[in-house]
Amino acid sequence: MSGYNYEEDSPLANKSNIPEKSFLESLSDDGLLEYIAGLSQEQGEDHGEQYSRGDYFHDKQKRQEKQDREFRERYGNGSELFSGISIYVNGFTKPGRLQLHEMVVANGGKFVHFLSCKGRVSHIIASNLPLKKRVELASYKICRPEWIVDSIEEGKLLPWQDYALLSDQDEIQPKLPQTAIVSCKHPDFLKQFFSKSRLHHLSNWKSDLRAEFCERFLEKPLRIPGKSEVVTVFHIDFDCFFASVSAAANGFDIHAEPIVVCHGTKNSDIASCNYEARRYGIRNGMWVGTAVRMMPRGKKLVRLGYDFEQFELMSKRFYQILHDSQFELVLPISIDEAVCVTGYLTHSECELICRGIRENVSNVTNGCTVSIGCGGSLVLARLALKRSKPDGYQIVDCDGLDDVFWSHLKIEDLPGVGHSLACKISEYSYPPIGNLLELRQMAQDSLRRCVGEKMGNKIYLAVRGKDDEESCKMIYEPRQFFQRKSLSIDINWGIRFDTIYEIDEFIDRCTQYLIDKLRELDKKTSQLTLKIMKRSKDEAIEPPKYLGMGKCDPVARSTRLGVPTDEFGVIATEIKSTFRSLCCPPRELRGIAIQFNKLEKTASNQAKLPFVDAKIYQNLPSDVKSEIGRELNKRSINIRRTAPKRINSYQEQFIQELPTQIRGEVENEIHITNKVNKTKFDEIKEQVAKRQNEKVNAKSHFLGENTILLPIKFQNQTNFKKIIQLVMNWVDGTIRSQGPHEKDLRLFEKYLQRLSDTNRLPLVLRICKLISVKLELRSEFFSHCNGFQEWEKVLLQMILPKLNKNKHTFQTVRKLDIDFDT
């Protein structure tokens, strides 16, 4: 990357009587590019020293006027519509600059390429103007491009005032399409929310960078340093990334004014603030209102919006520089931050690298600065980075570290130590520990007692400049480290529902979002977690932050699917059923998170229900076999014979176990009756509890029928699991004989009906699935038995109709339906 530094290298420097900055600033983006391109051309022609700014414009202008004349002669229609008018186009417009140019010139107008020729411009055309520009150009006639288009169409010059791009009109106009408030009930909510969420972008960028790293690795295996090798680590990070980039994009000087990046004006998070703002005590994460109050009287705080595209662009250029810099490893930490590793380097070599990178990055990012910490370990590089900020670099040598270095670092500067741990540590002894120099005195044992085994070790090593084993993995097993292990979605803003059905729909959309990603990764999941945020009991219905979550109680529950899947129906119904088991009144819900926990690679030839061909299994080397057998068992994967001739050992063992199970649990027919009765009892108990809950909530809600969950409550997950177990044993115990007892069956059907009636189809589905699997497994040996046939009948005539009746709940046609309909 060779950035052109015009501040120093420009042949024009100090030659013009107008300050350099205002000249460059006065150029439009295109103008600037053209100007730079022009410069490099002219230089090649060996008269760069003599070529002045005035000359440049003169040439340029003459060339342009000639071009315009030619154009008008060739295409012009003799119209003098824009005679006497000269326009300048600022920024992106529709129609574009070129088209506007042609339109104006063909109709007798003048097109001005550079605004610096002030006075010659009669109108400025722009669709929108950055804040800074708006102030600068306040004295001009500024209007939208439609003025040109409409004037030509009408054949007469329309009043430009009707098309004025006034700041207040500007505020009213684009709001119109936006005022279509997209609430969480709207199908586009997710998209809209994510498009504006900084945290979503940060997370997404991070996983993209990690994925890219892994791809790069596949393409060209990198050399990973050996554990005994001496390495040099560079930790590189933008200074207040969002603030710097947004400031540059809007034409602000990052050093001149206090700047914050945020959405709103009051209870909106500050994503990033510059060092000027930090002088007044403003910090990232603070609310804007708080920050404004911290400003001295009369001093203004500049608020800038997010420009995610620009952030991405700057990051791309940043990473490009790193990739071009001959590091052995470029490890992505986040959109604006990376750790680069090389072998041993001398102090002066490190210094060269730091300076080079800092200069290159500044050149390609409109002057954004990065700081660099350099050291012999990850933690040292990170601490050096903390010390180097802002706009600097620091190279540290573990042995040469003095007390000053440590005493200037706070506990929270340690990686992995946040607010919570920092409090714990500082309060652990008296007087409280305030910096790392003091922390170095703490014994390893007391550290471990204070913050736990692992973290204690980590911190003990960190303040001695060494990495712990876990952190090292980033360098020594980078592929493993950056490999994705889970996939999830979190929404804790804007969640305001009234009914469970709205939540169902929302869950469907979230699930679809995740499944799309899952399939992109070519993975399946076998474990789900649903985490919800529920308004804490005494909290206000509406928290201070607009549509925020306020103080909440988090609750999570996970489920195993047994089989890895990427099917929408299975996952969505599972989540919906899990949600019900968490007993959250729809109106109390403030946040939802869905996680896919156990990701497995999709095997193209994998059967829907997993089983291993016995032949393959038998042919395995005996030492491997037992290990695999255990593993299969653990995952409840069956070994299935394709030709039922010989009984293999696994199945033999399996059959032998059957009678024990039956005797142990289920031959007692009363058992299930008791169980169902107990369920009823639980139900009543929960209803009582809920009525009390309703009373509590009544103060803050109108108690409509749909306020609280449906009146019938369900046993919690544990109970359901137990019931499933019971049913399975019941099937096992009766399959070889006469089949289920009629009385039991009636109770069972009642239970299923209740599940079905109360929107708990997923549970019915699960029972159905399990019974069908069980029957399939046993078919080889028991299909002739009366009991087997009875159970098949139950499945086909009793359970399946319930599912099919409510097919719509499942959104997709279930594989099971097809299997058993035929």
Added chain:
DNA sequence: GTGGTGTGGTAGC
């Protein structure tokens, strides 16, 4: 001890 579940904390701006 093993292995599972739910909770809590941290990281990036």
Added chain:
DNA sequence: ATCGCTACCACACCAC
């Protein structure tokens, strides 16, 4: 107004 995400580790606790 406002956009409080998401991956991952470590731990406490439980059942066996």
